[in-house]
Amino acid sequence: MNSVILNAATRILVPLLLVFSLFMTLRGHNDPGGGFIGGLIGSTAFIFYAIAFSTAEARSALRIEPEQLAIIGLGLALLAGLVSIVFNEALFTGQWLFLGASEGEKGLPISSVLLFDIGVYLVVMGGILALVFALEEEV
């Protein structure tokens, strides 16, 4: 589609959408959001890009095949589930680390759950983009 307005708007919207998708993913544990929603928002960014410019442009902007993205995500999610084995707990039990935690101070929480959510993000984004790109290329 060759529309000046859409092109110009896309240039501003895409980075915003991507940042927003990361924001939604990271806040998800305590507020509305999470990997699934984040992945959906992130994929709209690239779909916008594909509609405004072309699927080929969107593919090169993504730098990696969406199918690979999805599979990497699945791998990360599995990895997050396997972490608990090291601590001799049941599969997919969340493991937490509070960096710099002290009396009354929670510190920075790092967890296998976060890794899992990032995996979900990548799977959703990669899966949808693979589908949309393929559809658009076939039309």
Add this chain to the structure above:
Amino acid sequence: MADDHDDEGHWFSLPGLLPPIIAAGLFAAFWRALPTVADGGSIRHVTQWVPGMGVDLSFVIDGLSLTFALLITGIGTLVMLYSARYMAGHPQHDRFSLYLTAFMLSMLGVVLADNLIALFVFWELTTITSFLLIGFSHASGTSRRAALQALLVTGAGGLAMLAGVIVIGQVAGTYELSEIRAMGGVLRDSPAYLAIFVLIVLGAFTKSAQLPFHFWLPNAMAAPTPVSAFLHSATMVKGGVYLLARMHPSLAGTDVWLWTLTIFGGVTAVFASVVALRQTDLKQTLAYTTLMALGTLVLFLAAPGGYAITAAVTFLVIHSLYKAALFLMIGCVDHRTGTRDAALLGGLWRKMPLTALAAALAGMSMAGIPPFLGFIGKELLYKGGLESTASVVFVILATLLASALMFAVGAIVALKPFWGRAENLSERNSAKGEAPWQMLVGPLLLGGLGLYFGLFPHWLQDNSITPTVAALLGDPAQAKELHLWAGVNTALYLSGVTFLLGIILYLWHLRLRAGLTRIDDASFSFDRGWDAFLVGITRCAGWLTDRLQTGDLRQYMLVVFGTILAGLLLVIGRTGLNVQIPPLPDLHMKQYFVVILMIAGTGLAVMTRSRIAAIGGLGVVGIGVALIFIIYSAPDVAITQLMVETLVVVLFGVAALRLPVLPSREQEGARWGHAALAIAVGTTVSLILLTVTNGTLDLRLTDYFAAESYPTAFGRNIVNVILVDFRAFDTFGEISVVVVAALSAVALLRQGGKHAKSQSRTEEDRT
């Protein structure tokens, strides 16, 4: 036909040496359990696997499993040493070694497992490794067909067995075999006994190739010879027999057990030994004699008596020893002469004296000549047959015929190639001397054991036969003694008749073979029947697909929603409805607005003639749903709904460009039909929802998650915490589905899209 490999290849290599070392190590380990088991004890080891479902990796070493384990690892050691040389230099030697070792470990799992589910898993692993080994020469179509056939037949039986195992678990309340045995007749007295019996026996009969499932076994000889020796005679095919023996204490003793096993076993034994006589390929001959042995084992597991069971156990050991030896021996002959044709081979004893010795030892045990162990076995079979509670005449006749034919076949296989005349043997096929030592050790040792145990049966009796009989009948005193000389009795007379009949059959075997070939060619072949069966299944599937997959999306939707409606109505018919229209709460202006918006969207989607407008209308409805979620404070669901709705509109929009325009008014009738279905589904779902909201909601889970979300999972967003922590495994399953669905859709789009079309277009241009 020798497998294509380089004779000069190095056997002294990792894939050559590691498997026999593993097998020998395991053999030594099991050997150490002998004293315990001989004293009537057993060893049990449990590792938790899925404790929540009563599935544990529990292993028991008792008489039965130890006898099998020693046969598997002992013969395994010799076979693997043999294949180190046989396969040396083969480009895929390492793969072969991996498959063979994997098989051996799976088979050990089958015979040691005390948990029925674990047993089933190992059982299927042997099926899969067998498939890989039969299809090892994957470039050959015959091998591939044989492998697939074996996989399908034994796999189908495995599924039946799984069903049987689950029924057993339901009836007994446990999957542990030792606990089920301790309950005595719990399975026999259960109303589900017949179902259990049929399902378990289906598993056993397919694995152990009983008529009418026997046809895969002769075809499985497409595998390299060490595989035939190991899997398809000495171990895997005995899996079915093992299962019957294992279940004997819990299932045997009924009329249906007695008669089913007697008839199928007897018919298989006689049928197989007659067909064995007809074969000229020595490997095929041996394959059919294996069938005969399996039939005999099943036949004797039918009866509960001490003689029958002792006979079955003894025959099992004898058969494993001599049959593995004979297969390995034929591999040697094949290796050195390049042929396995009984009609061609002769006079090999000059060039291959040690192979001839091994063949003679194994062959005489097979023929049941004293003082070999085979003779003791045959006497026991006759004694067991005489005390049969089914039909003494049938069992004795079947055993007599089968044994006499075995005598003749033993002579054909073990004597003729070495001592017979060699007028047909071409220069190319004349032996080039003895096979290498790694290939001779196995047949010589196994053949020699047949003689040793025949002369000194006490060790075998104390360490293997008595404990095994005790495991089956629960009482070591039931085990009968193994004698070379048991005095002049009926069994001895029957042995005499067997030898006489056997000699006659051997002398006439060429004439008999010609006759059998004529009959065989004219009669029904299970093998060809199997092919027809497969073709029939494919045709049936094709017919059904043509009916269901018409390519018309509206028809798919009709089927889907029609099924949903039928299912819902069925449920309602059973449970009834309890609809009470609740009083309308005070609604805000914005709530009325959302409802009106959704109605408008629906109207647009239904009325419009433009597909894009219809999609837009549906999108409005979806966003209305999202707004409802927001109003009732479910932000996570609302955001997801919003995003999905947006994406669906985009996807539809892209896809719509490829679709034809909406059909014109001529399908007015069909539209009314669609409307009726849509309204019916909508009304039914609404009624069900009203009924559901009438009941009291069980909030235990909600309360649990609300209470535990922050303290144990450090998250305040319950929805997200459930998704990524409490129910992370479910989510993992879901995202796996997302990946698979996306990949499949992409593959389908690429295949049916532009590329395929442009290709067919250029082809049309050409024509």
